[in-house]
Amino acid sequence: MAMNAQGRPTRADAATAPGPTFTGNRALQIEESLIFEREFGGTGVDLPEPKAKDRLGSMKRQSPLNLPGLSEPEAMRHYVRLSQKNYAIDMGPFPLGSCTMKHNPRLNEKMARLPGFADIHPLQPQSTVQGALELVHELADWLLELTGMPAVAMSPKAGAHGELCGMMAIKAALDARGETGRTRVLAPESAHGTNPATAAQCGFSVDDIPADETGRVDLSALKAKLGPDVAAIMVTNPNTCGLFERDIRAIADAVHEAGGYFYCDGANFNAIAGKVRPGDLGVDAMHINLHKTFSTPHGGGGPGSGPVVLSAALAPFAPVPYVVKEEGRYQLVETRRAAREDGENMHGGRLTAFHGQMGMFVRALSYMLSHGGDGIRQAAEDAVLNANYVLARLKSEMTPAFPGHCMHEALFDDSFLKGTGVETIDFAKGMIDEGYHPMTMYFPLVVHGAMLIEPTESESKQELDLFCDALLSIARRANAGDASLKGAPYFAPRRRLDETAAARNPVLRWTPTASVRAAE
Amino acid sequence: MRYLPLSAEDRRAMLKTIGVRSIDDLFVDVPREALNAKIDLPRHRGELEVERLLGAMAAKNRPAGAGPFFVGAGAYRHHVPASVDHIIQRSEFLTSYTPYQPEIAQGTLQYLFEFQTQVAALLGMEVANASMYDGSTACAEAALMARRVTKRGRVVVSGGLHPHYAAVVRTNSELAGDTVSIRPLDVEGEEDLAAQIDANTSCVIVQNPDVFGNLRDFTPLAKSCAENGTLLIVVVTEAVSLGAVKSPGEMGADIAVGEGQSIGVPLNFGGPHVGLFATRQKYVRQMPGRLCGATVDAEGKRGFVLTLSTREQHIRRDKATSNICTNSGLCALAFTAHMTLLGEVGLRRMSLLSHEAACKAADALSSVPGVRLATPRFFNEFTLRLSANAAEIVEALASKGVLGGVPGGRLWPNDSEAEDLLIVAATECTTDADIADYAHALSEVL
Numbered sequence: 010m011a012m013n014a015q016g017r018p019t020r021a022d023a024a025t026a027p028g029p030t031f032t033g034n035r036a037l038q039i040e041e042s043l044i045f046e047r048e049f050g051g052t053g054v055d056l057p058e059p060k061a062k063d064r065l066g067s068m069k070r071q072s073p074l075n076l077p078g079l080s081e082p083e084a085m086r087h088y089v090r091l092s093q094k095n096y097a098i099d100m101g102p103f104p105l106g107s108c109t110m111k112h113n114p115r116l117n118e119k120m121a122r123l124p125g126f127a128d129i130h131p132l133q134p135q136s137t138v139q140g141a142l143e144l145v146h147e148l149a150d151w152l153l154e155l156t157g158m159p160a161v162a163m164s165p166k167a168g169a170h171g172e173l174c175g176m177m178a179i180k181a182a183l184d185a186r187g188e189t190g191r192t193r194v195l196a197p198e199s200a201h202g203t204n205p206a207t208a209a210q211c212g213f214s215v216d217d218i219p220a221d222e223t224g225r226v227d228l229s230a231l232k233a234k235l236g237p238d239v240a241a242i243m244v245t246n247p248n249t250c251g252l253f254e255r256d257i258r259a260i261a262d263a264v265h266e267a268g269g270y271f272y273c274d275g276a277n278f279n280a281i282a283g284k285v286r287p288g289d290l291g292v293d294a295m296h297i298n299l300h301k302t303f304s305t306p307h308g309g310g311g312p313g314s315g316p317v318v319l320s321a322a323l324a325p326f327a328p329v330p331y332v333v334k335e336e337g338r339y340q341l342v343e344t345r346r347a348a349r350e351d352g353e354n355m356h357g358g359r360l361t362a363f364h365g366q367m368g369m370f371v372r373a374l375s376y377m378l379s380h381g382g383d384g385i386r387q388a389a390e391d392a393v394l395n396a397n398y399v400l401a402r403l404k405s406e407m408t409p410a411f412p413g414h415c416m417h418e419a420l421f422d423d424s425f426l427k428g429t430g431v432e433t434i435d436f437a438k439g440m441i442d443e444g445y446h447p448m449t450m451y452f453p454l455v456v457h458g459a460m461l462i463e464p465t466e467s468e469s470k471q472e473l474d475l476f477c478d479a480l481l482s483i484a485r486r487a488n489a490g491d492a493s494l495k496g497a498p499y500f501a502p503r504r505r506l507d508e509t510a511a512a513r514n515p516v517l518r519w520t521p522t523a524s525v526r527a528a529e
Numbered sequence: 530m531r532y533l534p535l536s537a538e539d540r541r542a543m544l545k546t547i548g549v550r551s552i553d554d555l556f557v558d559v560p561r562e563a564l565n566a567k568i569d570l571p572r573h574r575g576e577l578e579v580e581r582l583l584g585a586m587a588a589k590n591r592p593a594g595a596g597p598f599f600v601g602a603g604a605y606r607h608h609v610p611a612s613v614d615h616i617i618q619r620s621e622f623l624t625s626y627t628p629y630q631p632e633i634a635q636g637t638l639q640y641l642f643e644f645q646t647q648v649a650a651l652l653g654m655e656v657a658n659a660s661m662y663d664g665s666t667a668c669a670e671a672a673l674m675a676r677r678v679t680k681r682g683r684v685v686v687s688g689g690l691h692p693h694y695a696a697v698v699r700t701n702s703e704l705a706g707d708t709v710s711i712r713p714l715d716v717e718g719e720e721d722l723a724a725q726i727d728a729n730t731s732c733v734i735v736q737n738p739d740v741f742g743n744l745r746d747f748t749p750l751a752k753s754c755a756e757n758g759t760l761l762i763v764v765v766t767e768a769v770s771l772g773a774v775k776s777p778g779e780m781g782a783d784i785a786v787g788e789g790q791s792i793g794v795p796l797n798f799g800g801p802h803v804g805l806f807a808t809r810q811k812y813v814r815q816m817p818g819r820l821c822g823a824t825v826d827a828e829g830k831r832g833f834v835l836t837l838s839t840r841e842q843h844i845r846r847d848k849a850t851s852n853i854c855t856n857s858g859l860c861a862l863a864f865t866a867h868m869t870l871l872g873e874v875g876l877r878r879m880s881l882l883s884h885e886a887a888c889k890a891a892d893a894l895s896s897v898p899g900v901r902l903a904t905p906r907f908f909n910e911f912t913l914r915l916s917a918n919a920a921e922i923v924e925a926l927a928s929k930g931v932l933g934g935v936p937g938g939r940l941w942p943n944d945s946e947a948e949d950l951l952i953v954a955a956t957e958c959t960t961d962a963d964i965a966d967y968a969h970a971l972s973e974v975l
Contacts (some may be wrong), residue, residue: 041639043639043642043643044643044869045643045646049872049873050872050873050874051872051874052870052871052872052874052875052878053610053869053870053871053872053875054610054870054871054875054878054879056875056878056879056882056957057878057882058878059878059881059882059884059885060885061885061888063773063881063884063885064884064888064906065744065773065774065884065908066906067746068744068746068774068775068906068908069773069774069775070771070772070773070774070775070776070779071775071779072653072776072779073873074650074651074772074873074876075650075873076647076650076651076868076872076873076876077869077872077873078869078870078871078872078873078874078875079869079870079872081610081612081870084612084616084866084869084870085612085615085616087869088616088619088622088640088866089616089619091635091636091639091640092616092619092620092621092622092636093621093636094621094633094634094635094636094639095621095622095625095633095634095635095636095637096621096625096630096633096634097620097621097622097623097624097625098620098624098625099620099621099623099624100620100621103624103626105626108626110624110626112532113623113624114532116576116579116580118618118623119580120579120580120583120587122614123583123584123587124587124592124594124595125584125586125587125588125589125590125592126586126587126590126797126798127795127796127797128592128593128594128606128795128796129590129591129592129593129796129798130593130598130600130604130606130796130798130799130932131603131604131796131798131799131800132600132602132603132604132935132939132940133591133593133600133927133932134923134924134927134932136924136927137590137591137927137932138590138591138798139589139590140585140586140587140588140589140590141586141589141590141798143586143589144583144586147586151570154568154569154570155568155570157566166662166663166666166800166801167662167853167854167855167856168854168855169842169852169853169854169855170662170666170853172852173852177700177704180704201842201843201854202841202842202843202844202845202846202849202854203842203843203852203854205842205846205847206842206845206846206847206849206851206852207852208847209847209848209849209852210673210701210704210705210851210852211704212704212705212706214847215846215847252558253556253558253559254558255558255559255560257560258560258563281559283568284556284559284564284565284566285556285559285563285564285565285566286563286566286568289560289562289563289566290560290563300855306623306624306859307624307625307626307627307855307858308617308622308623308625308858308859308860308862309622309623309625309626309627309628309634309637309858309859309862310626310627310628310637310659310819310855310856310858311660311662311801311855311856311857311858311859311860312662312800312801312803312855312856312857312858312859312860313855314800314801328700343939343942344942344943358696358697358699358700358703359693359696359697359699359700360666360697360700361662361663361665361666361693361697361800362603362663362664362665362691362693362694362697362788362799363603363604363663363693363798363799363800364798364799364800365799365800366800366801367797367798367799367800367801368795368797368798368800368801369800369801371583374583375579375583377570378571378574378578378579378582378583379531379532379573379574379576379579380530380532380573381570381571381572381573381574382568382569382570382571382572383530383572383573384530384532384533384572384573385570386568387530387533388532388533390552391533391535391540393552393555393556394535394540394543394544394547394552394555395535395543397543397547397549397555398543398546398547400547401546401547401548402546414547414549414554414555414557416555437630438632441630441632441633446626446630446633447630452843466532466533466535467532467533467534468534469534469535469539470534470535470539470542470543472534496827498632498633501632501633502632502633502635503631503632503635503826503830503832504632504826504827504828504830505632505826505827506631506632506824506825506826506827506832506833506834507824507825507826507827508631508824508834508836510824510825511822511823511824511834511836512822512836512837512838512839515813515820515822515836515837516822516823516824517642517645517656517657517813517820517821517822517836518642518645518646518649518656518657519642519643519646
């Protein structure tokens with residue numbers, strides 16, 4: 010046995026692999042029970058017992074909650090152990106196409122927690138929140154400058170909420186024109202699911218726009234579908250195949266000529282921010298996902314923020330509230346009547362109780378001030394460069410869905426896996442064992458077995474080289490008939506989970522069982 | 530630029546690998562005249578400079594913690610333990626995505642499962658989802674769900690529902706083609722909602738405690754709704770009330786929605802907050818939003834996944850129950866972590882302490898000449914009728930360092946009946962000295 014100077018072994022002797030551990034833990038991977046599967050009755054917050062008798066009378070809660078309270082050390086351990094079962098951008102590349110998982114600067118977190126932003130109430134007197142209104146106004150100015158649009162609605166709470174805001178404005182504008190017969194919305198088959206869902210929520214029917222062989226909107230097919238019943242088109246640009254719609258001006262012109270509006274899904278604005286202004290492309294409305302392009306964190310699924318820029322034609326139909334600057338003072342316009350004299354004919358209404366995602370606004374403005382106009386542009390260029398580098402490095406073993414360069418994300422189909430028995434999902438799960446979060450899989454729907462890789466500007470060349478080498482090795486394993494990929498992942502906190510069983514018999518909450526009773 | 534790892538040398542080498550000469554060769558599909566548009570924005574800045582700029586803006590605002598603070602009406606200042614903010618800033622939570630790859634997202638999924646369990650218990654309902662944007666959008670989604678369940682097209686809204694919630698419901702339901710009947714503002718909580726129900730009524734939306742602070746028992750209304758096949762939607766904007774006050778489920782609600790901000794989430798000037806959404810098990814397939822469910826992995830170990838996604842937009846597209854995609858994940862984590870620390874014992878104390886502070890404040894303020902308590906039975910918020918315009922009084926109080934509440938004119942700008950109303954909230958953060966300062970200032974300005 011190899012020993013060091015203290016006589017301590019420095020190398021393990023060869024041994025057979027052990028069976029399962031007694032605890033079920035595997036070193037740093039620690040099994041963690043639900044908070045409900047322990048003693049009830051405690052609390053981790055020291056609050057005094059109220060002194061006076063309550064005045065709730067018959068409105069007092071009757072039934073017990075049966076919710077456990079954990080001491081601070083127990084709670085910390087619970088959540089830290091849970092956190093260690095998650096993959097995160099701070100651990101490695103998170104190449105989810107269309108989702109834009111870029112670095113989240115911690116300065117932004119620090120700024121959002123300043124008491125002057127985090128500890129102010131949406132309904133306290135406007136004279137006491139002038140700095141907050143200034144921040145909203147300043148962020149709006151940056152968004153207008155970057156998009157080349159004349160107006161922006163700040164209150165939508167996420168991208169899909171922004172879509173709702175924009176499509177509502179379109180509906181209201183059509184109503185104001187007396188064109189209630191425009192009931193159809195056109196969207197490409199490759200669109201995000203939120204596009205048709207939003208159009209339907211606004212009472213429109215949805216019709217597909219076919220794609221051409223290069224993965225873009227088929228202009229002549231689009232023109233054939235336009236007519237006096239079309240309210241709008243919803244087009245993502247760059248699109249969900251990672252390609253810029255090269256006919257974008259002609260598309261906008263055709264829709265406008267037919268009397269409809271152009272809604273642009275801005276989910277991929279990060280590819281062109283600082284380089285191209287959507288206002289120069291004929292856009293009427295576009296939401297901006299602050300949690301994508303401007304890196305307010307995704308937080309495991311939100312909160313997001315989805316301000317919507319609007320053309321002059323749609324600006325009068327923006328929702329309340331919004332901020333205006335008058336004589337050096339910021340004012341929050343909160344009612345329709347105050348907003349417009351002819352408010353009777355205006356829609357717009359209200360989308361949320363308060364003024365939007367202030368916490369996200371602070372983070373986004375912090376990101377913008379840090380990057381500056383030059384940094385925002387460089388970030389877009391690096392995102393496009395990184396995606397094309399991945400495309401170039403992988404195309405020897407994997408099959409790009411479309412010829413040519415891409416924008417900020419590289420799309421592959423599964424034809425390189427044909428005949429191997431390995432499918433896109435197996436490839437993705439194989440990536441987990443290599444230490445990567447999988448790319449977006451099976452989206453967009455127009456590509457068979459789609460794999461959409463968005464590296465973002467946050468990855469170094471060295472990180473990308475290792476990532477590409479790992480993907481090439483998985484592709485080679487698949488082609489060499491390595492069936493083990495069908496069972497991947499092997500090294501994650503859990504093996505593949507049975508989603509069919511979960512949906513067939515939904516268990517959506519913990520309930521007490523015979524073996525685990527809540528202590529009264 | 531500190532956030533961009535590529536060096537100039539890297540960029541050159543990568544362009545060479547790709548086989549192009551310059552970065553703009555990758556932007557060839559952009560119309561020439563639109564590429565590299567002149568954008569008039571300042572250049573990048575260091576951390577120190579950004580901190581100065583944003584710090585100056587923050588300094589112009591008056592934080593709740595800087596003095597006596599009594600503002601509520603849908604957002605409340607409660608104390609959040611330091612550990613909660615630490616937990617939500619763990620990289621693995623903060624910088625992760627929606628848990629679409631469950632094998633490496635069990636952390637997020639397990640806390641969502643725990644969140645759903647806590648929310649269902651608090652609201653007294655059978656099932657809860659993994660969160661909505663906020664209480665107001667959860668409320669609007671509830672009305673749309675009632676439309677799907679009942680196939681009816683008329684929404685009745687209580688005059689005690691927060692008017693901004695009512696406005697959000699109207700925006701969404703009218704868009705869907707429904708009519709929305711918003712009852713007149715109802716300070717004393719005496720409206721007869723059962724009389725408003727007709728054969729086409731999909732739902733009645735009520736709030737407890739209502740926007741004026743009244744505690745209202747909707748048990749009889751639930752019976753009327755059930756007899757008519759109408760769903761009762763009960764809204765809770767002060768989640769802390771659920772520790773001491775009868776829950777929506779105990780009253781017979783079909784859908785219960787709430788604003789969860791009070792537990793774990795700062796005021797944030799109105800967002801982000803976290804919407805709570807719960808209902809009966811039999812309606813689960815009509816619910817909006819993400820749901821986390823338990824299952825097993827290939828080795829038979831328990832694990833969690835997002836489930837029933839055939840309701841959702843990424844699968845069902847224009848037939849989805851809602852267009853929602855992103856929800857309020859990190860705020861849901863703050864909620865569940867704070868709730869886990871509190872437990873039933875801690876929540877009840879926090880709840881009753883808030884109630885106690887409000888009782889003291891109501892006693893002190895209603896003894897000021899020119900002030901009358903309009904809502905005798907309340908939890909931690911009540912409405913005063915003043916002998917003067919409440920908005921002007923609130924401004925005068927603010928200039929004395931007291932944030933005294935929300936004037937009726939702010940919430941109902943078009944209703945002169947609201948001008949003398951002042952809605953006042955207290956929590957466990959409110960001290961006896963705050964109350965004394967407020968009463969003194971009010972007697973000076975009134």
